[in-house]
Each structure stands twice: as C-alpha cells, then as structure tokens.
Amino acid sequence: MAEFLEFVDVSKTFGRLRAVDHVSLGVRRGEFFSLLGPSGCGKTTLLRMLGGFEIPDTGRIYLDGVDITDLPPNRRQVNTIFQNYALFPHLSVWENIAFGLRVAKRPRREIFNEVERMLALIQMEEHAHKKPHQISGGQKQRVAIARALINKPSVLLLDEPLAALDLKLRQRMLIELDLIHDQVGITFLYVTHDQGEAMSLSDRIAVMNQGRIEQLGTPAEVYEAPRSSFVAAFIGDTNFFEGRVAEIINDDYILMQIDGFPSVVCFNDKKMKVNDLVYLSVRPEKFRISRERPQLDGRYNLISANVEDIIYLGSHTKYWVRVDEYRLAISQQHGRFLLDEQPIRWKDDVWIWWHADDGYMLERYSEADELLIQTPPEEVGQNGAVPAPPRAEV
Amino acid sequence: MKRSPLPLLTTLLVLVFFYLPIAVLVANSFNASRFGGTWEGFSLRWYSRLWHEREIWHAFRNTMLVATTATLVSTILGTSAAFALHRYHSRLQRFHYALIYTPLVIPEILMGMSLLLFFVALKIQLGLFTIFLAHVTFCISYVAMVVLARLQDFDFAIVEAAMDLGAGWWTTLWRVLVPLLAPGILAGALLAFTLSIDDFVISFFVAGPGSTTLPIRIYSMIKFGATPLINALSTILLVFTFLVVLLTHHLTREHHS
Amino acid sequence: MAPSRRTLHEILVTTPSFVWLSVLFCVPTLIVFAMTFKPADMYGGLGPGWTLETLRHLANPNYPAIIWRTIWLSAAATLISLVLSIPMAYYIARATPGLRNALLLLTIVPFWTNFLIRIFAWKILLHPEGFLKRALVAAGIIAPDTSLLYNPEAVLVVMVYTYLPFAILPIYAAAEKFDFHLLEAAMDLGASRLTAFRKVFLPGIRRGILTAFLMVFIPSLGSYVIPDVVGGPNSEMIGNKIAQRVFVDRNLPHASGLSAFLTLAVLVPLAVVWVVQKRTSGQPPTMQEVA
Numbered sequence: 001m002a003e004f005l006e007f008v009d010v011s012k013t014f015g016r017l018r019a020v021d022h023v024s025l026g027v028r029r030g031e032f033f034s035l036l037g038p039s040g041c042g043k044t045t046l047l048r049m050l051g052g053f054e055i056p057d058t059g060r061i062y063l064d065g066v067d068i069t070d071l072p073p074n075r076r077q078v079n080t081i082f083q084n085y086a087l088f089p090h091l092s093v094w095e096n097i098a099f100g101l102r103v104a105k106r107p108r109r110e111i112f113n114e115v116e117r118m119l120a121l122i123q124m125e126e127h128a129h130k131k132p133h134q135i136s137g138g139q140k141q142r143v144a145i146a147r148a149l150i151n152k153p154s155v156l157l158l159d160e161p162l163a164a165l166d167l168k169l170r171q172r173m174l175i176e177l178d179l180i181h182d183q184v185g186i187t188f189l190y191v192t193h194d195q196g197e198a199m200s201l202s203d204r205i206a207v208m209n210q211g212r213i214e215q216l217g218t219p220a221e222v223y224e225a226p227r228s229s230f231v232a233a234f235i236g237d238t239n240f241f242e243g244r245v246a247e248i249i250n251d252d253y254i255l256m257q258i259d260g261f262p263s264v265v266c267f268n269d270k271k272m273k274v275n276d277l278v279y280l281s282v283r284p285e286k287f288r289i290s291r292e293r294p295q296l297d298g299r300y301n302l303i304s305a306n307v308e309d310i311i312y313l314g315s316h317t318k319y320w321v322r323v324d325e326y327r328l329a330i331s332q333q334h335g336r337f338l339l340d341e342q343p344i345r346w347k348d349d350v351w352i353w354w355h356a357d358d359g360y361m362l363e364r365y366s367e368a369d370e371l372l373i374q375t376p377p378e379e380v381g382q383n384g385a386v387p388a389p390p391r392a393e394v
Numbered sequence: 395m396k397r398s399p400l401p402l403l404t405t406l407l408v409l410v411f412f413y414l415p416i417a418v419l420v421a422n423s424f425n426a427s428r429f430g431g432t433w434e435g436f437s438l439r440w441y442s443r444l445w446h447e448r449e450i451w452h453a454f455r456n457t458m459l460v461a462t463t464a465t466l467v468s469t470i471l472g473t474s475a476a477f478a479l480h481r482y483h484s485r486l487q488r489f490h491y492a493l494i495y496t497p498l499v500i501p502e503i504l505m506g507m508s509l510l511l512f513f514v515a516l517k518i519q520l521g522l523f524t525i526f527l528a529h530v531t532f533c534i535s536y537v538a539m540v541v542l543a544r545l546q547d548f549d550f551a552i553v554e555a556a557m558d559l560g561a562g563w564w565t566t567l568w569r570v571l572v573p574l575l576a577p578g579i580l581a582g583a584l585l586a587f588t589l590s591i592d593d594f595v596i597s598f599f600v601a602g603p604g605s606t607t608l609p610i611r612i613y614s615m616i617k618f619g620a621t622p623l624i625n626a627l628s629t630i631l632l633v634f635t636f637l638v639v640l641l642t643h644h645l646t647r648e649h650h651s
Numbered sequence: 652m653a654p655s656r657r658t659l660h661e662i663l664v665t666t667p668s669f670v671w672l673s674v675l676f677c678v679p680t681l682i683v684f685a686m687t688f689k690p691a692d693m694y695g696g697l698g699p700g701w702t703l704e705t706l707r708h709l710a711n712p713n714y715p716a717i718i719w720r721t722i723w724l725s726a727a728a729t730l731i732s733l734v735l736s737i738p739m740a741y742y743i744a745r746a747t748p749g750l751r752n753a754l755l756l757l758t759i760v761p762f763w764t765n766f767l768i769r770i771f772a773w774k775i776l777l778h779p780e781g782f783l784k785r786a787l788v789a790a791g792i793i794a795p796d797t798s799l800l801y802n803p804e805a806v807l808v809v810m811v812y813t814y815l816p817f818a819i820l821p822i823y824a825a826a827e828k829f830d831f832h833l834l835e836a837a838m839d840l841g842a843s844r845l846t847a848f849r850k851v852f853l854p855g856i857r858r859g860i861l862t863a864f865l866m867v868f869i870p871s872l873g874s875y876v877i878p879d880v881v882g883g884p885n886s887e888m889i890g891n892k893i894a895q896r897v898f899v900d901r902n903l904p905h906a907s908g909l910s911a912f913l914t915l916a917v918l919v920p921l922a923v924v925w926v927v928q929k930r931t932s933g934q935p936p937t938m939q940e941v942a
Contacts, residue, residue: 151559
C-alpha cells in the first residue's frame with residue numbers, strides 16, 4: 001500500500017501517558033479524512049506529528065512518498081488551522097494571509113494577487129485591513145483557512161476548527177468547509193470529537209480511542225457496522241445485548257439466547273457457531289414502537305414492553321422502555337402529522353420490534369463503553385434517586 | 395440597589411491623603427520663601443539654583459549610568475527568566491520561581507546589608523560597579539514578573555502557526571515574537587529603569603566614595619537641610635515619573651485592546 | 652536518554668537569571684548568617700576566627716523594646732492599609748471603565764514616585780513651620796507646642812502613606828475578577844449588605860488580601876528611612892539599628908546579627924501566608940500586579 005499520506009507504526013509517549021500507540025494509517029489524495037475520538041484519544045497528537053510540532057518516538061510518516069518524519073514544521077508541505085486560529089494579533093487580516101508568502105520571499109506582485117484571490121474566496125475583501133480582534137469568530141476562522149491555503153499545502157490539517165464557535169455558526173462553517181474542500185481539491189485531515197461534524201464532512205473517518213484506531217471506514221460503515229462497543233456507543237446511541245448462540249437457523253440467521261430477555265433472531269455475518277458469545281448492538285432508530293400489535297412477516301423480533309420515559313423532540317421522539325430487566329432506548333421519526341394519532345404515554349404497554357438484519361454483531365465489547373450512551377435527563381432527581389444507566393445486557 | 399457611600403468616601407480620603415503632601419511639595423518648589431510656612435510669591439529661583447549645583451549633576455550622571463546599564467542587563471536576564479518560567483514546569487522552574495519571587499518580598503535593607511557583606515567578604519571595591527550589580531539583582535525579579543504576566547495571555551500556538559506557515563526560527567522571533575512581546579518587555583524595562591533611578595536603601599549600603607547617586611544625594615540634602623532645592627528636584631522627578639507611568643499605561647492598554 | 656533539544660533550551664533560558672540570583676542573592680543571604688559569628692576588627696572590617704560575641708550583644712535589653720516597636724508599627728500600618736484599601740479596591744472595581752482607569756492611574760503615580768520624595772513631602776507637610784501645623788493650631792485642634800514630627804505616630808502615618816498602594820493594587824486585582832452578581836445573589840438569599848460583603852466579597856478577594864498583607868507587612872518590618880527621617884529617638888526600628896551598626900559604629904557582625912534576626916522575622920508572615928494559601932490550593936501569591 002502506498003497511500004498519498006501514510007503513518008507507519010507511529011507511537012508517541014508523554015511521560016507515562018501513551019498518547020499514540022502504534023498507529024498505521026493511510027490517507028488518499030484529495031480526501032476529506034477525519035480523526036474522531038474523545039479528548040485524550042491521541043488524535044491531536046497524531047495531527048501535531050504530521051504538522052511537525054511533535055516528533056514520533058517510533059514509526060515514520062510519509063507524504064507523497066517522501067519521509068517527512070524529522071522535517072521541521074516550516075519545511076513541510078502541510079499547513080494547520082489551529083484550534084483558536086492562532087492569528088497574529090499585531091498583523092491585519094491582509095498581512096496574516098500574506099505571511100506565508102512573505103516569509104517565502106515571493107515577489108510582491110504575486111503576494112498581492114494571491115492575497116486578493118484568497119480574500120475573495122473567503123469573502124473578506126472589505127475586512128482586509130482590520131486586526132484580528134476586530135472581526136468575529138467565524139471570520140477569524142475563514143482568515144485562518146485562507147492563511148493556510150495560500151501556501152498551497154499538500155494537506156490541510158484542521159484541529160477542532162469549529163470548537164470555538166457557537167452552534168449556528170458551526171453549522172454554517174461546516175457547509176463552508178465542505179465547499180472550500182470541493183473548490184481547492186486538496187487533502188483535508190480533520191480532527192474532532194464531534195461525531196456530527198465528522199459524519200457530515202468526511203469521506204472516511206478513523207475512530208480513535210486510547211491512542212489506537214478502533215475503526216476506519218466511511219461514515220456509513222462506522223455507523224452501521226461498528227466493530228467495537230466503543231465505536232457503536234461513541235458514534236450515535238445504541239442498545240447492547242450480550243448472549244449466546246442458541247440455534248443456527250440457516251446460513252444467514254441464528255437464534256440468540258439472552259438471559260432474562262426473550263431470545264432474538266439476528267443476522268449472522270460473523271459466522272458464529274452454537275454456544276459462541278455474541279455482543280449485539282441495535283441502534284434506537286432501528287426499533288419500531290406501537291400500542292397496537294403489528295402484523296409482521298419476515299425475520300422480525302417482536303417484544304412487549306412498558307414505557308418509562310418519553311422525550312418529544314419535534315422531528316422525532318425518544319422513548320426508554322422496559323423489557324423485564326432491560327431498559328432500551330428507542331427513537332421514532334414522525335413522518336406523519338402526529339396530533340392525529342393517539343400518542344404513546346408514560347407507563348403505556350407497547351409493542352416494539354426490529355428486523356434481524358438491523359442489529360449488528362460487535363467484535364469487541366467493553367462494559368465501560370456503556371457510559372458513553374445517552375441517558376434520559378429527567379431520570380436525574382426523580383424521587384431523588386440516582387438513575388440506573390439504561391442497560392440491556394445481563 | 396442603593397450602594398453604600400463608604401467605598402466612595404474612603405477612595406476620596408485616600409486620594410487626598412496621597413496627593414496633599416505632593417501638592418504642598420510642588421507648590422513650595424515655586425515659593426520664594428525659604429521655609430514652606432508662608433507664600434512669598436511665585437519664583438523659579440530654586441530651579442535655577444538647582445541648575446548650578448555641580449554635585450547634583452554629578453549624582454545625576456552616576457544615576458543615569460547605573461540605571462541604563464542595570465536596565466539593559468536586567469531586562470535581558472528577566473525576560474529570559476520569564477520565558478523559562480512560562481514555557482517549562484519542571485522542578486527546576488519551581489525553584490527558579492522561588493528565586494525570582496523572594497527578592498520581591500525581602501525588605502530592601504536586608505538585600506542591601508547582605509550585598510554589602512558579600513562585597514566586603516570578597517574584597518570588591520565599593521562603587522558604581524557594586525551599585526550596578528545590586529540594581530540588576532533586584533530588577534531581574536520585577537522584569538521577570540512583568541514579562542511573565544504578559545506571556546500568560548500570549549498564545550504560543552502563534553509561534554507554531556508561524557513555523558507552520560514556513561517561517562524559520564529567526565523569522566518567527568523577528569516577525570512574531572518581538573513585535574508581540576515588545577510592549578511587555580518595554581514595560582518591564584521601564585519599571586527596572588525607574589526602580590533603579592529611585593533606589594536609595596540598597597544603593598546607600600553598597601555605595602563607595604565618589605559613587606553618590608541622585609537618591610543618595612537627596613538623602614543627604616534631606617538630612618542636612620537644603621529644603622527648597624529638594625522641592626524643586628522632587629517636582630522635576632515627579633513630572634518624569636508621571637510621564638513614565640503614562641507611557642507604561644499606554645503600553646499595557648494597547649496590548650489589551 | 653540524552654538531553655533533548657527542549658531540555659537544552661530550558662537550561663539556556665534558565666541559567667542566566669538562576670546563576671545571577673544564586674550568586675548575588677542566595678549566597679549573600681547565607682553570608683549574613685555566617686558573619687554573625689565573625690568578630691569585628693578595628694577598621695570596620697571582619698576579624699579572623701569565629702565568635703559568639705554578637706549573640707551576647709543581641710541580648711542587650713535595648714533590643715526588645717525596638718523589636719516590639721518594629722512589630723507593632725508594622726502591624727498597625729498593615730491593618731490601616733487593609734482597612735483603607737479594601738473599600739477603595741471595591742470602589743475602583745465597580746467604577747465605570749473610564750473612572751476606573753483614572754483612579755488606577757492616580758493610585759499608581761504615588762507608587763512609582765521616588766520613595767525619598769514621598770517621605771520628604773511629609774516632612775515638609777508636618778514641619779513645625781509648615782502649613783498643616785499652622786492650620787491645625789489656628790483651628791484650635793492642637794496646641795502650638797505640639798510636635799507633628801519626630802514621633803512614632805508620624806512614622807506610622809508615613810508608613811501607611813508609603814505602602815498603601817502596595818495594598819490597593821493586589822486587592823484591586825482580585826476584586827476586578829470578583830463576580831459582583833454574587834453579592835446580589837447573597838442579598839437575594841437574605842443576607843444584609845454588610846453580611847454579603849463579609850461572607851461573600853471578603854472570601855472572594857482573599858488571595859488579594861493575603862498578597863497585600865505581605866506587600867505591606869514585610870517591607871514595614873524592614874523600614875529604615877521613614878523612622879530615620881520623620882521619627883525621633885523614641886521611634887527607632889530594627890532597620891535603624893542595622894544602619895547605625897553599619898554606618899556609625901562600623902560593626903558589621905552586629906549588623907549581620909540584627910539582619911539575620913530580621914530575615915527570620917520576615918519568614919514568619921511568609922510561612923503563614925504560604926500555609927493559608929496552600930490549604931486553599933493556591934500557588935504562592937504573585938506580584939504581577941506591580942505593573
């Protein structure tokens with residue numbers, strides 16, 4: 001494999017903390033690639049090693065076939081958008097953007113043309129002579145992008161570039177980033193802890209945890225087919241089930257025996273055998289919920305449950321239901337005008353069901369990952385009791 | 395909500411307390427009378443007398459010589475110390491911080507006394523050179539503290555940004571660090587300069603024959619009564635101080651905007 | 652592992668100040684303690700050998716009175732400074748930005764003004780033929796033969812005058828960071844204005860108060876010029892005795908002994924503040940308020 005940008009067995013330790021643990025990773029030319037993970041997972045360290053701000057303890061980094069591991073930052077064909085933009089406060093917007101060309105001692109004519117072109121790209125022409133403290137957060141962000149892009153880097157590194165912005169602005173900048181990536185066509189390496197950002201922008205995502213890459217794939221792959229409980233719980237919500245294979249139905253399906261829970265049919269893509277231990281993840285939106293018993297054909301799991309919590313969120317509603325010992329999170333889209341239907345209420349007995357193909361078997365499971373799953377907020381303080389996490393495993 | 399008048403009254407009282415003696419002093423410097431008790435008309439005679447005092451000019455020259463050299467050296471040492479304290483958090487820096495901090499809280503007389511003994515023990519001739527050494531010693535801490543405060547709101551990602559954009563070590567220093575930190579370093583240098591000009595206690599302990607500085611001269615004038623001349627001299631120094639404060643204030647303010 | 656570039660850089664920027672202060676601050680301070688046990692020679696220098704002569708002299712019955720006076724004058728100056736600077740810092744912190752800047756400037760100017768000049772200004776003000784004395788006599792507040800100068804009260808007033816800005820600035824720095832909505836919250840919860848001030852504001856600016864305490868109390872203990880210029884024989888402090896031993900008697904071991912004692916005395920308030928700060932999980936107080 002000879003990718004455009006390649007990390008080969010890269011590690012970095014700070015004191016006793018192993019920030020990056022033998023990571024190998026390839027990024028394609030022109031790709032929008034995200035490193036996604038919680039704070040402290042090593043994603044920023046990986047980015048900083050590519051930027052040249054940290055030297056790896058082991059491993060090499062190749063860019064376009066050239067080993068850049070030991071090059072200083074100023075001699076790499078990569079540029080960074082820093083978390084708080086790191087604009088030079090003593091220079092105007094214009095001079096900030098021109099900085100890279102000025103230190104490269106390019107002709108004045110060229111500097112002028114390029115800066116004007118960049119200002120047009122980010123639509124900041126009329127703010128060219130302001131100082132960074134006179135422009136808004138979103139504008140600073142755009143200046144930081146222009147300042148980096150003017151150097152025509154092979155890779156643009158973005159370190160949580162939207163973290164300092166408020167929600168509305170974040171959404172707008174998300175679209176702008178996408179547009180800029182399409183326009184300039186260079187490789188973007190994007191670091192974030194926000195799964196929404198990563199999912200909406202990226203061609204591919206590497207989900208990181210504790211210095212390692214848990215899974216690498218397209219947004220749909222990591223969402224629909226998580227390899228570990230960490231990926232399943234960190235990206236979106238889910239319900240975990242732990243059980244054993246009770247019966248092989250045919251080549252594709254098995255019957256799974258779960259203690260204290262009705263046995264369920266599931267798709268056997270991992271080719272499990274009888275008595276194998278299985279961890280199953282079922283996303284809340286894969287469930288259907290109704291007061292009426294539905295007529296189903298095909299491989300559905302239909303179970304009766306009792307509603308414990310409901311949060312109405314406009315476009316959809318979240319339910320937490322109890323099945324024996326288990327508390328399941330269910331999310332239901334409202335495709336139709338809701339007020340015409342008889343609503344599901346607290347303490348109602350309901351039917352829930354999901355298709356056997358909609359659960360996904362995990363390769364690795366850790367109980368700690370259940371803490372990443374969202375709990376219903378009103379649980380807290382109810383009768384002053386400490387809420388039990390919604391868990392559906394034995 | 396109604397506020398208590400007490401804070402305002404205290405503030406006014408303190409301001410009167412601060413400026414009454416200074417006002418009387420300045421007024422007296424223009425008073426033709428030899429003693430401050432009565433007003434005998436406006437006069438600049440003390441200023442012109444001051445102009446012709448050769449000893450004052452000599453002391454002034456000494457003070458300036460010490461202040462410029464001590465400021466130069468202590469600004470370099472203090473700035474480098476501030477960088478070390480800001481950038482690193484090792485055990486060494488904890489000790490370093492204590493070393494910088496303690497001279498700020500130790501009474502001047504103790505520093506003067508200990509330096510005197512040090513010079514005597516090493517048989518170093520007391521004079522302008524020993525005053526210079528002493529001044530650098532106490533100025534380092536002040537410069538370091540001022541620059542450190544400025545560094546604390548300095549975002550070091552800017553240095554990385556400059557290198558990321560292709561600037562080498564020297565370019566980063568010259569185009570980014572110096573222009574951004576210059577106001578802070580200058581403020582530290584100004585503080586060192588005024589402290590050096592003002593210092594009496596420590597200088598008095600480590601001064602030798604012929605190394606009279608302006609404050610030492612003022613002290614002997616106070617002790618041996620050349621009152622009207624000190625009034626005039628004090629007024630000149632007050633104006634100078636005021637200008638320095640304004641300048642420093644300006645440097646600080648510009649940075650915060 | 653060989654020292655990294657980072658370590659080399661740290662050593663490079665640390666060494667200059669570290670070495671300078673070790674040689675010209677730490678070593679001299681240690682010498683003060685050592686010299687206490689040296690005999691004086693007849694020419695104002697140091698004799699050979701070691702002796703306990705100085706310690707015997709420090710037991711001189713004159714000293715306890717001077718030490719006691721040094722402590723109470725310093726404590727009184729600190730207390731008065733705190734009492735004045737807390738309401739003033741409160742006022743400055745709550746003032747509009749323009750007024751705040753003006754007030755700060757007015758506080759900083761005396762702080763930067765030459766120390767001797769400030770003391771001298773008081774000598775002029777309190778002078779027996781000065782305008783204040785005449786005004787007070789004319790108003791019938793004092794008798795014509797009262798002396799405003801050369802007594803412990805004059806020393807106290809000038810000490811407060813000299814060190815007050817050192818108290819106002821750190822307390823202001825703390826008050827500026829204080830969230831004044833907390834006072835409204837306290838009063839909303841039923842606290843009176845005074846209770847809110849005492850239970851919410853004062854704890855909120857604790858750090859500033861502790862710094863102010865150090866900044867006034869410690870230099871006060873070492874006062875020498877103030878009692879020398881505006882004080883009389885009944886207002887001498889330890890600092891005067893040290894100077895006297897150096898400049899008049901030329902007895903360096905005695906001066907060292909007194910200085911060593913003063914150094915130890917200065918460590919006491921430092922240690923107290925350090926312990927108090929430590930308990931509230933702080934670093935040592937900083938002096939960044941200076942500029």
